[in-house]
Amino acid sequence: MNNIWTIAKREYDNYFNSPLAYVVMLAILLPLGIYFTLILLFSSQNAYFGGGAAPDTLQINWLFVFLMVFLAPAITMRLISDEARIGTLELMLTAPVKDFEFVAGKWLGALMFVLSTAVVTLIFPIVLNNFVSPGLDWMKVLSSYIGLILVSSAMLALGVGISAIFNNQFAAFFVTLGLFFFLWFFVNMPVNLLPTGGEILNYLSLSYHFSQNINQGNMTLAGIVYYLSLTALGLFIGTTAIEIRRWR
Amino acid sequence: MIKVSGLTKDYGARRAIHNLNFDAQQGEIVGFLGPNGAGKTTTMRILTGYMPPSDGEAIVAGYDVVEDSLEVRKRVGYLPETVPLYTDMVVFDYLKYMGELRQIPNVEDRVDEVLDMVGLSDRAQGYIGNLSKGMRQRVGLAQALLHRPEVLILDEPTIGLDPNQVVEVRELIREIGKEKTVLLSTHLLHEAQNLCDRVLIINKGKIVAEDTTENLQARLLGAERVIVKVRGDGDGLAETIKEVKGVRKIETLEDGVVEFEFASGKDLRPEVAKQVIKSGYDLLELRPLGMSLEEIFIELTSGDSKKK
Numbered sequence: 401m402n403n404i405w406t407i408a409k410r411e412y413d414n415y416f417n418s419p420l421a422y423v424v425m426l427a428i429l430l431p432l433g434i435y436f437t438l439i440l441l442f443s444s445q446n447a448y449f450g451g452g453a454a455p456d457t458l459q460i461n462w463l464f465v466f467l468m469v470f471l472a473p474a475i476t477m478r479l480i481s482d483e484a485r486i487g488t489l490e491l492m493l494t495a496p497v498k499d500f501e502f503v504a505g506k507w508l509g510a511l512m513f514v515l516s517t518a519v520v521t522l523i524f525p526i527v528l529n530n531f532v533s534p535g536l537d538w539m540k541v542l543s544s545y546i547g548l549i550l551v552s553s554a555m556l557a558l559g560v561g562i563s564a565i566f567n568n569q570f571a572a573f574f575v576t577l578g579l580f581f582f583l584w585f586f587v588n589m590p591v592n593l594l595p596t597g598g599e600i601l602n603y604l605s606l607s608y609h610f611s612q613n614i615n616q617g618n619m620t621l622a623g624i625v626y627y628l629s630l631t632a633l634g635l636f637i638g639t640t641a642i643e644i645r646r647w648r
Numbered sequence: 649m650i651k652v653s654g655l656t657k658d659y660g661a662r663r664a665i666h667n668l669n670f671d672a673q674q675g676e677i678v679g680f681l682g683p684n685g686a687g688k689t690t691t692m693r694i695l696t697g698y699m700p701p702s703d704g705e706a707i708v709a710g711y712d713v714v715e716d717s718l719e720v721r722k723r724v725g726y727l728p729e730t731v732p733l734y735t736d737m738v739v740f741d742y743l744k745y746m747g748e749l750r751q752i753p754n755v756e757d758r759v760d761e762v763l764d765m766v767g768l769s770d771r772a773q774g775y776i777g778n779l780s781k782g783m784r785q786r787v788g789l790a791q792a793l794l795h796r797p798e799v800l801i802l803d804e805p806t807i808g809l810d811p812n813q814v815v816e817v818r819e820l821i822r823e824i825g826k827e828k829t830v831l832l833s834t835h836l837l838h839e840a841q842n843l844c845d846r847v848l849i850i851n852k853g854k855i856v857a858e859d860t861t862e863n864l865q866a867r868l869l870g871a872e873r874v875i876v877k878v879r880g881d882g883d884g885l886a887e888t889i890k891e892v893k894g895v896r897k898i899e900t901l902e903d904g905v906v907e908f909e910f911a912s913g914k915d916l917r918p919e920v921a922k923q924v925i926k927s928g929y930d931l932l933e934l935r936p937l938g939m940s941l942e943e944i945f946i947e948l949t950s951g952d953s954k955k956k
Contacts, residue, residue, distance in 0.1 A: 403749055406748045407749070414734075414737075418736070486732055487728065491732055494696040495749045496718050496750060496751075646699045
């Protein structure tokens with residue numbers, strides 16, 4: 401377990417050595433900031449005219465997670481593929497580190513980076529809390545953030561897993577992006593087409609559990625299990641890919 | 649310390665190494681020689697636990713490389729041929745990171761110690777990406793030495809170093825080789841000759857020779873060659889030497905210099921010396937001519953040529 405932490409720490413520090421981290425942070429925080437400002441503007445207008453519900457920040461977290469569909473592949477693409485390309489993977493695989501620890505360390509480092517970005521967004525509910533009466537429903541906010549962490553965890557694990565398959569980070573990027581598109585937009589499309597029984601496809605959707613339940617303050621077991629399963633699947637793919645590399 | 653038996657590795661249909669058998673003891677430096685693609689790196693990668701063999705067994709530091717891969721990896725220091733490094737890291741941080749992965753106590757002190765050993769203390773705070781090839785090589789070596797490994801596996805350890813650094817690194821390896829087991833691969837035959845206690849010559853995935861460099865020479869040659877040099881133009885010198893029983897293959901190289909050969913086992917040099925002096929020549933030199941490792945190497949690895 402020590403090794404996971406050692407690898408995660410290095411990976412986390414390493415993010416801030418490259419411009420990618422700042423680009424990703426900007427790509428998340430700038431749209432979120434603009435969105436928050438718009439929410440404040442429209443809500444205050446509504447309030448002036450005496451209508452509309454009190455605003456909350458759940459939409460902002462939804463946008464965060466939606467942006468992750470595009471940005472998580474960028475965060476994870478080079479994690480293992482680049483080590484394979486420059487050869488440092490050989491160093492890691494001859495160090496007394498289990499394959500799983502290596503993969504999990506990479507994933508944890510990426511998750512820590514995303515969490516650092518998420519911490520910055522706490523400013524939105526804190527500011528908004530001063531403008532609404534009787535204040536925000538903090539349980540809902542908590543549920544939303546737990547959801548955000550769960551979805552990010554699943555996405556990053558899948559991204560790391562795919563990165564372990566390729567030696568080229570752009571190949572890893574596009575395959576990961578394709579997978580997220582499928583899981584976010586397409587997997588539950590037939591729900592509206594099928595006469596009955598299509599609802600089960602909702603359970604496979606990356607967005608469904610978060611958007612419909614967890615982000616609304618409804619911590620469903622199905623949602624938690626789904627995201628944790630995807631995380632485990634991603635780490636499993638990564639570990640297996642490393643093992644296959646050894647045998648090749 | 650290293651014991652390899654029947655080691656075989658296939659990459660798809662291509663057989664990279666075939667039924668390798670060898671061992672290396674503690675306090676021994678073993679050289680691994682062979683042309684490109686002979687299977688040196690593959691063998692080293694198996695010994696370091698990087699990949700499993702297709703068949704056969706390798707025991708390193710008392711542990712099986714497949715069954716107890718982690719235990720092997722704890723006890724082996726490895727310098728891969730390409731010296732992969734995180735170029736965006738500072739030298740000190742990189743070594744500290746590798747040390748933490750190996751759970752070395754007081755890792756920072758140890759990093760300072762190792763940096764001193766490889767002569768990089770003044771570059772500890774520099775980025776690896778800004779270092780020269782030779783310095784990177786030394787960072788790689790420092791990484792391999794960090795955890796005081798019982799077995800050191802070095803793939804081309806002196807490649808890319810300048811002559812002074814080569815001497816330093818060889819000195820370092822020789823020092824380490826007194827207590828630990830060192831297996832190193834090299835293209836430089838004279839390096840193997842002056843560094844290694846024993847040499848394994850590998851070609852097309854098979855070991856074609858294994859011995860000390862001296863024994864290899866003797867074995868391949870089956871005969872010993874000697875050069876005789878006398879003052880003056882040495883007229884009739886060849887004929888004089890020929891009179892000694894057992895001498896064969898006499899050749900006059902230049903005025904006053906003659907090369908001859910005799911079968912290994914019975915040293916004819918005293919007899920030849922007496923004969924030359926008795927015949928009135930001023931003997932200047934009587935020098936045995938060893939077969940260089942280069943010649944042995946070419947002999948063993950080129951085409952179908954068989955041992956003489």
